[in-house]
Amino acid sequence: MTMPESLLRFHFLSLLLLCCCVSPASFAKIDGLYYLDDVVVGVVACLPRQMEAFTQFTNEFDTRSCNHSDYSNGAWCDNSTGAVTKIQLTGCLSGTLKANSSLFGFHQLRHLDLSNNNFISSTFPSKFGNLNRLEVLILSSSGLLGQVPSSISNLSQLSILNLSKNKLTGSFPLVSNLTKLSLLSLSHNLFTGNIPSSLFTMPSLSYLNVNENHLTSPIEVSNSSRLEYLYLANNQFEENILEPISKLTNLKYLDLSFLNTSYPVDLRLLSSLKSLLRLFLSGNSLLATSISADSDIPPNLETLIMRNCSVTKFPNILRKLKHLRTVSISSNRIKGKVPMWLWSLPHLSMVLLGNNYFNGFEGTRNVLVDSSVQLLDIQSNHFEGEIPLPPLSINTLYARNNTFTGDIPLSFCNRTSLTVLDLSYNNFTGPIPQCINDFMIVKLRKNNLEGSLPDRFNVGTSLRVIDVGYNRLTGKLPRSFLNCSSLKFLSVDHNRIEDTFPFWLKALPDLQVFKLRSNKFYGPISSPDQGPLAFPELHIFEISDNNFTGSLPPSYFVNWKSPSLKINGAGTMYMAEDIGASTYDDLIDLQYKGLSMEQKGILTFYSAIDLSGNRIEGQIPESIGLLKTLIALNLSNNAFTGRIPLSLTNVTELESLDLSRNQLSGTIPSGLKSLSFLAHVNVSHNQLKGEIPQGTQITGQSKSSFEGNAGLCGLPLEESCFAPPTQQPKEEEEEEKEEEEVLNWRGVAIGSGPGVLLGLAIAQVIAAYKPEWLIKIMCQ
Template sequence: MPPSCLRLHFLSLLLFTSSFLMINALTCRPDQIQALMKFKNEFESAGCNRSDYLNGVQCDDATGAVTKLQLPTGCFTGILKPNSSLFELHHLRYLNLSHNNFASSSLPSEFSNLNRLEVLSLASSSFTGQIPSSFSKLISLTHLNLSHNELTGSFPFLRTLTNLSVLDLSDNQFLGAIPFDLLLTMPFLSHLNLRKNHLNGHIEVPNSSSRLVYLSLGENQFEGHILKPISNLINLEYLELSSLNISYPVDLRIFSSLKALLILDISKNRLLPAGLSSGSDIPPSLESLVLSGCDILEFPNMLKTLQNLHHLDISNNRIKGKVPEWLWKFPRLSIVSLVNNSFTGLEGSSEVLLNSSVQLVDIAYNSMTGEFPVPPTNIIYLSAWNNSFTGNIPLQVCNRSSLRVLDLSYNNFTGPIPQCLSNLKIVNLRKNSLDGSIPDEFHSGALTQTLDVGFNRLTGKLPRSLLNCSFLRFLSVDNNIIEDTFPFWLKALPNLKVFTLRSNRFFGQLSPPDQGPLAFPELHILELSDNRFTGSLPTNYFVNWKASSVKINEDGSIYMGDYKNAYYSYVDTLDLQYKGLFMEQGNVLTSYSTIDFSGNKLEGHIPESIGLLKALIALNLSNNAFIGHIPLSLASVSELESLDLSRNQLSGSIPRELGSLSFLAYVSVAHNQLTGEIPQGPQFSGQAETSFEGNEGLCGLPLQGNCLSPPTQQPMEEDKEEEEGVLNWKAVVIGYGPGFLFGLLIAHVIASYKTKWFVKIVGPDNHKEVDPVSLFMSLDSRCDSFNNKRVM
C-alpha cells in the first residue's frame, strides 16, 4: 500500500477505533457505572454481553468520570431517545456508536450536552433526518464521522467547528452546494469525505493555503468546471472524484500541479484521449491509479512514466490488443485489474509474468487466447475467468506458496487438475475441459474453502480426503461423469454450506443408513438433480436441516459465501432454475432457498417434514416416482413461490390449503394421477394449461371446460389414512423438538457460475495476510479498488 494511504488509514484507525480497555471499578465512579448500564438497558442488546460492552469504556483516573465509550459492532438495536442516559455522561471526550442499529432514529439535539467531545463517530447506525443546529455547540470536536446513514439537509452547523481535522459525511442524502469557502479555511482540516450524497454547485478554492491532504467527492451532482479549483489544493495526497456526473471530458493533465498526489480515482468519468497518451504532465509520485469505466479505447501510454505505481485499475473499458510487456516490469507493482476489456493476450513469452512483483492479478472477462502464462512468484490472487485460454493449467501454481485464490473458470483448459489444492482457499475451475479425477490429495489442515470443478469431464469418485478440509464451505462437482454413492460422510465437515452434485452418475439411497434425518450441521444448499438416486425418503428427512445466521450486506442482500481478508473479497455465486425458467442470479442469496431432487428414481411419499422449511421459495421434485398425496404440510411453507411436482405418480386432489400461499406464482403438477377440481384463486387460475395436463381426473380452470359435478369427496378410509399421517407427523415434530426449523437447499446449477470480487489496498508487508479490520475503515472507503463486471 502507498505510505500516504497507509498513514491515512492508521490516522482513522487511531482516532476512531483505539483499542478497548477493560473498565476498572476502581477508576469509574459508581454513578457513572450506573449511567452506563442504564444506557445499555435502553436497547435490545443481545449482540453484546456486559463484558463486551464495558470493554469499550474508559474513565478518568482522577475524577472517575467516563471519558470514552465505544460500542462493539452490532451491540445495540432500538431508538436513541432525547432523554437517553447517554447524555448524562457530560465528561465524554470520545464517543463511538458506529455500526449499530438505532432504528431510523433522528439525531437528538441533546448531543450538545456532551460539549467536551473531541471524537464523535456515528457511522452506519441508521440515523435519519437533519443534523440538529445544536451540533454547532460541539466546538471541541476534532473528528466527526456521520457516514453511511440517511441524513439530509445542509451544513450550517459546521461554521463553529473550527477545530475539525477529519470530517466524514459520506453516503448520506445531503443536498445543496458545499461550503468550500468555510471548509478550506478551517485551520486544521486535513481529511474531507463528502462522497455519495446529492451535492451540486460550483467549487471555489480560497487563496489561503489549505492543509487538506484527503478529498473524496465522488458520486455527487456537481455543475460546471470543478476540477480546475481542485487542482489548486497542492497538498493533496488522496483524491477521489469518481462518477462526477459532469458533462465534459476530464483531462488528466489538469492534475499536474498536485506534486504530492499518491492516489487518484477518476473512475466512471469520460477522459480526454490526449491526457492518456503522454505521462509528462501526470504527477510521477502516483502510487495508485483507478481509471475504471472511463470508456478508454487504447492502452494508456502515459503509464510508462509512473514507475512508483503500486496499484492499477483500468477495468471496464474497451481496450483492445495485447497487454504491453513493459507494464509487468514496474518495480513496485502489486495490484492489477484489467477486467472486462477486449484484450486478446499478453505481449512477451509465457514467462512474461514470472519475475513481476505483482501479487493480485485479474484479467477476467477478456478475449485472451493461447497457453496461460507462468504465474508470478509472489502471487496471492489470480483470476482469469471467462477467457479462451487453452492447454494445461501451469504446474507452477503448485510452487506458489503465497497463492490463495485461483479462478480459471470459463476457459478451454484441458488435462488434469493440479495435485496441490490443499494450500488454496478458493479453487474455481468450472466449465473447462479438464479430465481425470479430482485429486485425492487434501492433507490434514487443508485451507480449501471453495472447490468448484463443475462442467468438466471428471470421472472417478469424490476424494475421501475432503474430510481433511474442515474449512470447506462450497463444493460443486456438477455436470461431470463422477460415479459414486451419496457422500453421507461429508456431514463431518463443520462448515459445509453449499454442495451440488447435479448431472453426474451418483446412485443408491438418499436416506441415511439408519433411516433418520439427513443431518449436515451447516448445509444451506444441496443440489441432487439428474442422477440415479433411488429409494424413499423418511417422513422426518428434513427435521435436522438448519442454517446458521447469514450475512446481510449494506444493500440488504444476504450472501451465501463471503470470503474476506485484507487483500480481497470473494463471493460464491450460482445460477438457478426458478419458476420453470433458467435465471441468472448475481449472488447466491439465502432468500432463494430451493430444493431440487428432480430427475432421479425416488419413490414413496413426499416427506411431511418439508413443511418445516419455512425459508423455502422453490421446490422441484419432478421426474421421480413419488406416490401418495401432495403433503398438506406444504401449506406451512409460507414463502413458497415455485412448486414443481410434475411427472410422478401422485394421487388424490390438490390441497385447497395451498391457496393460502400468497407468494405462489408457479405451479406444475402435470403428468400425475391427480383428481378433482383444481383449487380456484390467483395462485392456480393464472397458470398455463400445461401445468395440469396429464391428469385425467383433474378439472376446472385453467383446463378447458368446467367440472360437470361438485368435486368428489375423498372416501372416508382415505381421509382417515391422511389424518393419521398428519397426526403421526405432528408426533415426529414434537419428538425432534422445535429447534430444527428449516434447511436451505438450492435448485439447478446450470452452465454459468460466476464470481464477484474486489480488492482492498494492503499494507507494506506484501507477503503476509493482514487483519482486514485494521485496514478497512469508513474514513477511507475509496482505497477500495476494483469490482469486476459479471457476464450477463
C-alpha cells in the same frame, strides 16, 4: 422497559469492569484521530448517580441484541471525578433516540460512539449541542433522519464527527467554526447544495468524506487547506471541479468516482498534486489526451483506479508511474494486447484488467514470470491460446471467461504463494493438476478437462472451494476429501463420475454447497439407518439427473440448520470468502425456474434443493417444512407418492416449486396460495385431484403447470369445479392419516434438540390422542 436480569448484569459489568480511569492524557492522537490508550492505570467505580444515569439511558432502548460478553461496549469514567467521559454502544440499541433522552445529561462526555444502532424514526436531536466537551462523536449507520441541527456548531472541542450512512437531509451542516475538527464523514446521506468554501480553510481538517450525497458545484478552495483525504464520489457536480481541487496540494487520497458531471476528467489538471498517492476515477469520462504517454499526472501515485471510464486504448500514462502498486482499468473497451512494459513497473502488486477486449500479451509466454504482481485479474476478455506462465509472486489469479486452450501449466504447482485459481469458462484440456490440494479456492468450471479428480488431499489442507463442474471427469470422488476440513463448496456437476452417494462426506463440518448434478451416481441417498441427512451446514443440495434410488425418511431434513436471512446494502443476499488481499464471491449456476439469480454470488443464507431426474420413491418428507429459508425445491421426474406435504406452507421464502412428473395424489395444500414469494409452481403429470387453490401466486401460473392431473379443476385450468360429493369414509381415513403424519413430523422437529428418539416418542403420544385444538394449532 424493565431490563432482564442478564441484561442488567451486562450493564453493571460494563460499568464495573469498563468504567476505567481515563484522564485527559489518556487520549492518544494518531494520524489526526483520537484513541483511548489500551493501558488501564486502575479501575474505580463510577459515581452512583452516573451508573444510574447510564442504566437509565440503556433502558430507553431494546438491548436484546447486545453481546453481553463484549466489553468494548459500555461506559468509561474519569479517574478523579467519577463522571462518565466515554460511552460506546455499537450495534446494540433499537428504539427511538428521543429529544429528551437522558444521554444529554452526561455533560462531561468526551467520546460518544453510537454507530450501527437502529434508532427508529429518530430525527437528529438538537440537544447534542449541550455535550460541549465532546471530542469524538460517531453516529454512523444508526438510522437518523432529517436535518443536522445548528446546535452542532456548539461542539467546539470536536476532533472527529462521523454521521455517515444515515438519511440526513438539508444543506451542509454548520461545522465551519469547529476549529479542532480533523475528521468529518457525512457520506451516504441525502445532503444537498454546495460544499462551503470555509470548510477548506479549517485549520485542523485533514479528512473529508461526502461520498454518496446530492451535492453540487461550485467548489471554492483555499491554497492553505490541510486536507489530505478527500472523498467526493457519487454526487451531482455540474461544473468542472478538478481545477479548484488542484489547489489542495497536501492531498494524499482523492476519490472522484462517478461525479455525474458532463465535463470529461482531464488528469493533467491534477499534476500539481505531488503528494497524491491514491486516485479513484471510476465511472467518469476521461479525456483521451490526458492518459496518453506525454501527459503529466501526479508522479507518486501508488493506486490508480479507472474502472468503467469508456477508455478504448491502453493508458500509456501508466508507464511514468514508477511507484504504482495497484491499477484497475477493468470494465472499459480496451482492445489489442497488454503491453510488455506494464510488467516491468518495479512495485506493481495488483493488476485488474477484467471486462475488456484484450486478446493477448505482448512478448513471450514468460512475460509475466518476473513481475512483482501478486493479484492478477484478466477475466472476461478475449484472451486465447496458451495461458502465460504466472508471476513467481502470484497469490490470486482470475482468468475466467476467456478462450484459453491447452493443458493447465504444471508451473502453477510451482507457485507456492498461489492460493486462489479461477480458470473457469475457458477451453482448457488435459488432466486436473495434482497440486490442487495446495490451493484455497479452485474454480475450473466449464472447460474440457479429463481424467479423474486427484486423490491427494492431505490433512491440514486449506481448500475451501472446489468447482470442476461441466468437464469430462470420470472415476470416483476422492476419498481424501475427508481431509479437507475447511471445505465449504463442492461442485462436480455435469461430468461422468460414477460412484455411490458420498455419505462419508458428512464428516466435513462446514460443507454448505454440494452439487453432484448430471453424473452417473447411483444407489440410495438415505443412510442405511434411515436417519436424517447428516450435513448440518448444508444449504444448497443438487443431485439431479443421476441414478439415485430408494426413499427418504420423514426426518430426512431435521438436521439442516435454517439460518436467518441476511441482506447486504445492495438488497441482495450473498456469501463472500475473505482471503486477505481480496474478496472472492463463489459463483453458482442456479437452474430453477422463477428465480432471477443466475450467476450471482453464492447465497449462504438460503437453501435450495434439487433431487429431480432420479428414481426416488416414497413420500416427500414432512421435515421439508423445517427449512425456513428454502427458496427453491425441485423434486420433479421421480417416483414420489402420497400427498404434497402440508408443511410446505411453512416455507415462507419459497420462490420455485417443481413437483411435476411424479405419482403424487390428494389435493394441493390450500396454504400454498399464501406464499407471497412463490413465482413458479409446477405440479403437472401427477394424480392430484380437487380444486386448485385460488390465489394470485397459483392462478397466475400457466395452464401447463397443472396439466396431466385428471382430477384437478379450477383456474388456470379450463375445467370448472362443482360441489364436492359427500366425503367417503376412506377419504376421512386418509385425512386422519395425513394429520397423524404431520404430527409425527412435528414431534421429530421438537426432538431435533434433545434427541430425535425423544421427539418421536412425544409425537406418538400426541398422535394417539389427537385433541382437536392441538391439531389446529400445530398445522397452522
